Amino acid sequence: xxxxxxxxxxxxxxxxxxxxxxxxxxxxxxxxxxxxxxxxxxxxxxxxxxxxxxxxxxxxxxxxxxxxxxxxxxxxxxxxxxxxxxxxxxxxxxxxxxxxxxxxxxxxxxxxxxxxxxxxxxxxxxxxxxxxxxxxxxxxxxxxxxxxxxxxxxxxxxxxxxxxxxxxxxxxxxxxxxxxxxxxxxxxxxxxxxxxxxxxxxxxxxxxxxxxxxxxxxxxxxx
Amino acid sequence: xxxxxxxxxxxxxxxxxxxxxxxxxxxxxxxxxxxxxxxxxxxxxxxxxxxxxxxxxxxxxxxxxxxxxxxxxxxxxxxxxxxxxxxxxxxxxxxxxxxxxxxxxxxxxxxxxxxxxxxxxxxxxxxxxxxxxxxxxxxxxxxxxxxxxxxxxxxxxxxxxxxxxxxxxxxxxxxxxxxxxxxxxxxxxxxxxxxxxxxxxxxxxxxxxxxxxxxxxxxxxxx
DNA sequence: GCGTATATTAAGTTAATATTAAGCGAATTT
DNA sequence: AAATTCGCTTAATATTAACTTAATATACGC
Numbered sequence: 001x002x003x004x005x006x007x008x009x010x011x012x013x014x015x016x017x018x019x020x021x022x023x024x025x026x027x028x029x030x031x032x033x034x035x036x037x038x039x040x041x042x043x044x045x046x047x048x049x050x051x052x053x054x055x056x057x058x059x060x061x062x063x064x065x066x067x068x069x070x071x072x073x074x075x076x077x078x079x080x081x082x083x084x085x086x087x088x089x090x091x092x093x094x095x096x097x098x099x100x101x102x103x104x105x106x107x108x109x110x111x112x113x114x115x116x117x118x119x120x121x122x123x124x125x126x127x128x129x130x131x132x133x134x135x136x137x138x139x140x141x142x143x144x145x146x147x148x149x150x151x152x153x154x155x156x157x158x159x160x161x162x163x164x165x166x167x168x169x170x171x172x173x174x175x176x177x178x179x180x181x182x183x184x185x186x187x188x189x190x191x192x193x194x195x196x197x198x199x200x201x202x203x204x205x206x207x208x209x210x211x212x213x214x215x216x217x218x219x220x221x222x223x
Numbered sequence: 224x225x226x227x228x229x230x231x232x233x234x235x236x237x238x239x240x241x242x243x244x245x246x247x248x249x250x251x252x253x254x255x256x257x258x259x260x261x262x263x264x265x266x267x268x269x270x271x272x273x274x275x276x277x278x279x280x281x282x283x284x285x286x287x288x289x290x291x292x293x294x295x296x297x298x299x300x301x302x303x304x305x306x307x308x309x310x311x312x313x314x315x316x317x318x319x320x321x322x323x324x325x326x327x328x329x330x331x332x333x334x335x336x337x338x339x340x341x342x343x344x345x346x347x348x349x350x351x352x353x354x355x356x357x358x359x360x361x362x363x364x365x366x367x368x369x370x371x372x373x374x375x376x377x378x379x380x381x382x383x384x385x386x387x388x389x390x391x392x393x394x395x396x397x398x399x400x401x402x403x404x405x406x407x408x409x410x411x412x413x414x415x416x417x418x419x420x421x422x423x424x425x426x427x428x429x430x431x432x433x434x435x436x437x438x439x440x441x442x443x444x445x446x
Numbered sequence: 447g448c449g450t451a452t453a454t455t456a457a458g459t460t461a462a463t464a465t466t467a468a469g470c471g472a473a474t475t476t
Numbered sequence: 477a478a479a480t481t482c483g484c485t486t487a488a489t490a491t492t493a494a495c496t497t498a499a500t501a502t503a504c505g506c
Contacts, residue, residue, distance in 0.1 A: 011408060015395050022393055022440045080264065102267045102293065105396065137390045139440055151494055152439040171452095188452095189496050195453065215451065215504065374483055394463095411463095412485050418464065438462060438493060 001116055002026045002177050006036040007051045019105050024156040026180045033057025040066045045073050047116060052079040063095060074115040130223040134162060148204045154197050161211065161221040170218035194219065224339055225249045225400055229259040230274045242328050245362065247379035249403040256280025263289045268296050269339060275302040283316065290317035297338040352446040357385060371427045377420045384434065384444040393441035417442065
């Protein structure tokens with residue numbers, strides 16, 4: 001899942017980035033409205049967190065343009081201004097949720113998860129598929145109760161494959177959803193992660209068909 | 224857990240601060256209504272203790288604004304005026320509890336704990352997890368009956384990790400919940416405390432996996 | 447079998463965390 | 477009030493783990 005954070009207070013921004021990366025999202029950032037819109041023209045985000053009080057381009061205007069560019073992206077508006085009017089206007093213009101500053105980071109986290117949930121097969125914080133058990137809180141994946149120790153990137157990839165296990169995921173999509181802007185599209189890094197993942201999964205499950213390769217198409221989680 | 228104390232009698236204020244810091248809360252203070260609201264705009268508190276009889280901005284007005292800013296914060300109103308009317312009004316406006324002056328500090332302490340309790344797994348004053356025993360009253364942590372001598376900050380951190388042991392806690396969250404306003408967000412101080420904590424825990428338990436590191440994500444208490 | 451897509455390794459780079467020692471200031475003691 | 481202690485923070489360095497790169501090997505469809 002890929003998220004764009006638009007926020008001009010850089011300190012706040014950094015905190016969000018870190019927190020959300022830990023949840024396995026690929027994060028891009030913009031600190032003003034113009035570059036936010038630019039990024040949305042280039043990339044396809046699943047969700048945008050948009051601070052309404054922005055330099056250069058008014059937040060409401062950014063909201064309109066982003067929504068025009070991408071009808072399905074989820075947008076969470078953040079604002080220090082608690083006037084109800086603005087709140088309504090924001091939702092009318094196509095925002096999906098609204099948060100008033102200051103808010104607890106856990107609150108943001110919960111709402112993001114809630115909004116992205118619809119795209120997933122399963123919604124809760126813990127999903128069980130056959131002998132696999134994924135705890136989204138603990139970043140923990142177990143097989144028959146046995147823990148599979150994964151790095152952050154491995155966890156991100158596997159979670160994405162699992163949450164979209166009804167489809168075959170192309171390398172391009174995996175790259176797009178699990179890496180951010182700076183990722184080199186020609187890099188082989190992803191394959192190395194897949195390899196490491198398979199190794200760890202094989203060790204834990206004695207199976208080596210859990211991540212299937214569909215040549216020329218992509219990868220697929222096979223529970 | 225982070226608390227804002229709003230009280231214009233500075234002597235009383237200092238006493239509260241000291242007492243509550245002892246309990247491991249991160250404490251900010253304000254001595255008038257205007258600055259209380261300002262602080263709530265900047266920071267996310269878990270709880271606010273609000274004296275209703277305030278200079279500059281009427282306490283009830285402060286209450287309204289604080290509640291508007293943050294729906295989930297717990298608010299305890301303190302007042303010398305025990306008129307039932309005001310009491311009702313306060314609770315109607317979104318306060319969670321009410322104390323009439325003069326009151327015993329232990330009373331305040333108990334109510335704060337009661338209100339913050341819901342965020343925790345376990346509510347009682349003493350929690351036992353495996354061989355660990357945490358007495359929130361005595362600020363004492365023991366392992367197999369053996370006392371682990373901790374400084375205040377160490378106790379605060381460990382208690383937070385223990386009370387949220389079902390999640391991985393990022394450094395950002397730890398900083399947010401265990402330090403107050405003056406904390407430098409780029410400080411490495413927390414890591415030093417973690418180090419000291421681990422050392423003491425290792426000494427007492429002979430185990431060194433009690434505070435686990437999940438690289439790129441955070442820390443976790445592993446009982 | 448040929449060519450392309452993917453897998454496998456090992457080595458290199460970067461980022462995150464751990465460790466250590468020194469400094470500072472508040473509180474306590476003498 | 478000087479000296480001492482203690483807890484907390486700072487800063488510099490070390491260590492570790494994660495991630496990427498790059499080079500080579502294998503597999504698979506045509």
